[in-house]
Amino acid sequence: MKPMLFLFSVLLTLSSASEGYGQTITIKNPSSKALRNYTVEISTDKLSLPFGSYKVVSETGAEVPLEMITDINGNQKAIFPVEVLPARATNVFKIKKGSADKYPKRTYAELAHKIGGKFAGSKYEGGYSWVKPNRLTVDGTFKDHAYYIKYEGPGWESDMVGFRFYLDQRNGMDVFGKKTPGIVLPFVGVDGYDNYHNMADWGMDNMRVGKALGLGSIAIWDGTKAVRVEKRDSVTCYIPADGKIRSQVMTTYYGWDANGTKCTLQSLISIDAGNRASHMELKTDKNIANIATGIIKDSNAELILPDNPTTEWSYIATFGKQSMNNDMQGLAIFYKTKQLKKITGDELNHVIVLSPLNGYVEYYFMPTWELDWQPVKDKVTFMKCVNEMLHKLNHPLTVNLK
Numbered sequence: 001m002k003p004m005l006f007l008f009s010v011l012l013t014l015s016s017a018s019e020g021y022g023q024t025i026t027i028k029n030p031s032s033k034a035l036r037n038y039t040v041e042i043s044t045d046k047l048s049l050p051f052g053s054y055k056v057v058s059e060t061g062a063e064v065p066l067e068m069i070t071d072i073n074g075n076q077k078a079i080f081p082v083e084v085l086p087a088r089a090t091n092v093f094k095i096k097k098g099s100a101d102k103y104p105k106r107t108y109a110e111l112a113h114k115i116g117g118k119f120a121g122s123k124y125e126g127g128y129s130w131v132k133p134n135r136l137t138v139d140g141t142f143k144d145h146a147y148y149i150k151y152e153g154p155g156w157e158s159d160m161v162g163f164r165f166y167l168d169q170r171n172g173m174d175v176f177g178k179k180t181p182g183i184v185l186p187f188v189g190v191d192g193y194d195n196y197h198n199m200a201d202w203g204m205d206n207m208r209v210g211k212a213l214g215l216g217s218i219a220i221w222d223g224t225k226a227v228r229v230e231k232r233d234s235v236t237c238y239i240p241a242d243g244k245i246r247s248q249v250m251t252t253y254y255g256w257d258a259n260g261t262k263c264t265l266q267s268l269i270s271i272d273a274g275n276r277a278s279h280m281e282l283k284t285d286k287n288i289a290n291i292a293t294g295i296i297k298d299s300n301a302e303l304i305l306p307d308n309p310t311t312e313w314s315y316i317a318t319f320g321k322q323s324m325n326n327d328m329q330g331l332a333i334f335y336k337t338k339q340l341k342k343i344t345g346d347e348l349n350h351v352i353v354l355s356p357l358n359g360y361v362e363y364y365f366m367p368t369w370e371l372d373w374q375p376v377k378d379k380v381t382f383m384k385c386v387n388e389m390l391h392k393l394n395h396p397l398t399v400n401l402k
Contacts, residue, residue, distance in 0.1 A: 023047060023048075023049075023094070023095045024092060024093070024094050024095075025040070025042070025056070025092070025093040025094070025095070026090060026091070026092050026093075027040065027082065027085065027090065027091045027092075027093065028088075028089070028090045029085040029086065029087060029088060029089050029090075030088065030395075031087060031088070031391075031395055032087050032088065033087055033391065034084060034085065034086045034087050035082075035084065035085045035392070036083065036084045036274070037081070037083065037084075037272075037273065037274025037275060038081070038082055038085075038272075038274075038392065039079050039080070039081055039082075039245060039246065039272045039273070040079060040080050040081075040082060041077045041078070041079050042077060042078045042079075043075065043076070043077055043078075044068065044076040044077060044078050045076075047078055047095075049078075049095070052097055053097070053098060053099045054066040054078075054095055054096065054097055054098070054099075055095075055096055055097075055098050055099055055100040056080040056093045056094070056095055056096075056100075057093065057094050057095075057096050058091065058092075058093050059091065059092050059093075063096075063100040063102070063103065064080050064081050064082075064100050064103055064245075065080060065081075065099070065100045065103055065243070065244050065245055066078055066079070066080050066095060067079050067080070067241075067243045067244065067245055067246060069240075069241050069243070069246055069248065069270075070240060070241075071268070071281070072250075072266060072268040072281040072283050072360075073283075079245060079246055080093070080245065081106075081245045081272070081273050081274070083274075100244075103244055104244070105183060105244045106158060106159045106181075106244055106245060106273035106274065107156070107157065107158050107159075107242075107243060107244065107245060107246055107247040107271055107272065107273055108156065108157050108183045108185055108186070108242060108247055109134075109154065109155065109156040109157075109239045109241070109242045109247035109248060109249055109271075110132050110134060110150075110154065110155055110156075110185060110186065110239060110242070111132070111133070111134050111135065111136055111149070111150075111153075111154040111155075111167075111237055111238065111239055111249075112130050112131060112132040112133075112134075112149070112150040113130070113131065113133075113136060113148050113149045113150060114127040114128075114129065114130060114147070114148055114150075115127055115129050115130070115131050116128065116129050119146075119148075122141075122142075122143050122146055123145075123146055123147055124146055124147045124148035125147075130150060130190055134238055134239035134242070135236075135237070135238035135239070136149070136167070136236070136237055136238075137234060137235065137236045137237075138167060138168070138234065138235050139233070139234045140231070140232050140233045140234055140235075140255070142167075142168050142169070142235075143168055143169055144166060144168045144169065144170055146168070147193060149167055150188075150189045150190065151164050151188060151189035151194070151196060152164070152166045152167065152168065153165045153166045153167035153168070153237075154167065154237055154239065154249045154251075155176075155185045155188070156185075156247050156248070156249050156269065156271050156278070157176070157178070157183065157184065157185050157247075157271065158247075158271045158272065158273055158274065158275055158276070159178075159181040159182070159183075159273060159274065160178065160181070160274065160275060160276045160372070160374065161175065161176070161177070161178055161276045161367055161369075161372070162175070162176030162177075162178055162184065162185055162188075162203075163175055163176065163269075163271070163278055164176065165217070167235060167237055167251075169230050169231075170209075170211075170228060170230070171217060171218060171228045171229040171230065172209040172210075172212070172213070172214045172217050172228060173209070173213070173214040173215055173216045173217040173365070174205060174207055174209050174214055174215075175205070175206060175207040175214070175215055175367045175369075176188070176196065176203060176204070176205055176206065177203045177204060177205075177206035177323070177367075177369035177371060177372055178202060178203045178372060178373060179201065179202060179203045179371055179372070179373050180201075180202055180203070180373055181373055182202075184202040184203065187202070188202070197324065199325060203369075203371070203372075204324070204325065205324065206323040206324050206325055206327070206329065206369055206371075207296075207322075207323065207324060207329070207331075207367065208296065208298075208322075208324055209296065210296075210348075211348060212296035212297070212348040212349050213226055213228065213293060213294040213295065213296060213348070213349045213351070214295075214296055215295055215296070215331045215333070215365050215367055216278070216280060216293050216294075216295075216333055216363070216365030217293060217294070218265070218267060218280075218282065218291075218293060219291075219292040219293060219294070219351075220258045220259050220288070220290055220291065220292060221290040221291075221292040221344070221351065221353045222259055222290075224346065225346035225347070225348075226292045226293075226294055226346055226348075226349050226351045227259075229253055229256055229265065231256070231257035232253045232254065232255050232256045232257070233254045233255025234254045234255065235251060235252070235253050235254070236251070236252045236254070237249065237250070237251040237252075238250055240268075241270075244273065245272060245273045246270055246271065246272050246273070247270070247271055248268060248269060248270045248271075249267075249268070249269045250266070250267070250268050250269075251266070251267045251268075251269075252264065252265070252266050252267075253265040253266075253267070258284075258288045259288075259290065261286060261288060263284045263285055263286040263288055264284065264285045265282065265283070265284050265288075266282070266283045266284075267280065267281070267282055268280075268281045269281075276366045276367065276368060276385065276389075277334070277364040277365065277366035277389055278364065278365055278366075279362065279364050280293075280362060280363050280364070280365065281360070281361075281362045282356070282360065282361045282362065283359055283360050284356065284359040285359065286359070287356075287359065288356065288359070289355065289356075290341065290353050290354075290355075291353075291354045291355075291356055291361050292351055292352060292353045292354065293333060293351075293352055293354070293363060293365075294316075294333070294345075294349040294350050294351040294352055295316065295317075295318050295331045295332075295333060295349065295350045296331075296348065296349055296350075297345070297347075297348055297349055297350060298318065298320065298322035300320045300321045300322050301318040301319060301320030301321075301322040301329075301331075302318060302319055302320055302379075303316070303317075303318055303350055304316070304317040304318065304319060304383070304386075305317075305343070309337055310337070311337065311390070311394045312336065312337060312338070312393070312394050313334050313335070313336060313337065313390060313393040313394050314334070314335060314337050314340070314390070315332050315333060315334045315335070315386060315390060316332070316333055316335075316343060316350060316352060317330065317331060317332035317333070317382075317386055318330070318331050318332075318350065319331075319379050319382050319383075323369060323370070325371070327369060327370035327371055328369075328370040328376070328377055328378065329367065329368065329369050329370065330367065330368040330369075330376055330379075330382035330385070330386075331365075331366075331367050332365070332366045332367075332385075332386050332389070333352060333363055333364065333365050333366075334363060334364040334365075334366070334389060334390065334393060335352055335354060335363045336354075336361075336362065336363070339354045339355055339356070339357065339361055339362075340352065340353075340354060340355075341353040341354060341355045364389070364393070366385070366386075366389060368381075368382055368385055
């Protein structure tokens with residue numbers, strides 16, 4: 001399954017074009033519903049593009065970026081965004097050399113830490129400046145609240161929502177609600193270290209995690225509970241893409257103890273412009289059963305499950321007054337039905353247990369918030385978001401090359 005491949009078909013005609021244009025891309029939406037904020041993907045080996053920068057130009061003359069990204073298997077793809085495509089409509093785009101300078105940056109990813117101080121045991125002391133190398137390795141003894149990494153791990157965002165996970169023994173996934181579509185993470189966690197727990201003009205850390213899975217954390221099911229990626233020899237995390245339309249976080253866990261089996265686990269998280277959902281791809285070098293993820297339990301939130309899911313993708317979700325600010329919050333995970341082993345739970349979590357295929361498994365995780373700049377205040381609106389995402393995933397695009 002290619003990440004974020006949505007409801008339309010792509011006809012790519014490799015032609016020598018006039019007026020300096022290159023390849024022509026014809027996009028058709030075969031669905032009965034209009035599509036908004038999706039990302040077109042084309043394998044770069046299908047494009048004969050010389051080295052340089054490129055943009056995509058629509059029939060109306062609108063320009064959007066053409067970015068190059070790499071998936072978890074090292075396959076390179078060219079991607080570009082399409083804002084809206086009406087039901088059963090067809091649009092034609094052309095690739096042109098140059099850059100879409102006026103197109104705003106709609107995604108971001110970073111990994112930053114302090115400088116100017118030093119470690120005293122497990123804590124980093126002194127230093128008030130930050131650097132953003134976007135790459136960091138920590139050993140298996142690195143613990144939480146070291147006061148070294150900005151908001152304790154990598155962060156990524158779209159114009160809709162922000163995320164982080166803890167780059168320590170917790171490896172929990174957390175959510176930042178956004179009250180603005182602008183990029184905010186560069187300014188989060190640099191003043192007061194953890195003031196993002198308080199409401200700000202941009203938003204806040206609006207989800208409780210604690211010892212639970214939060215939303216979409218990687219885990220292993222041990223038969224009675226979900227165990228996060230706690231025991232590992234070392235972890236290397238870096239930012240492979242920080243684009244206008246897609247940003248990514250790549251993490252390799254060396255020596256992960258998964259129910260007594262040591263393995264190397266790779267994780268690639270991607271987020272696209274205009275999307276609330278992050279795409280998680282996982283790959284292990286050994287056959288590890290019972291890979292798990294899930295959603296934190298909250299007594300104020302209702303668990304929502306679809307009736308008799310038979311489509312390629314399905315979901316679990318919760319909705320209720322479960323945010324840290326006591327606002328309405330929705331949390332959803334989308335999984336491949338054929339990879340589902342069971343839906344279960346433990347004291348802290350609603351758990352999805354998955355069966356990897358050749359060491360590979362994937363899922364999406366998506367939050368909403370009552371105070372988002374595009375607010376989701378009730379269950380009806382939340383389920384509209386869930387069903388829209390589900391519809392996209394269950395109607396992947398097709399690519400025909402001529």
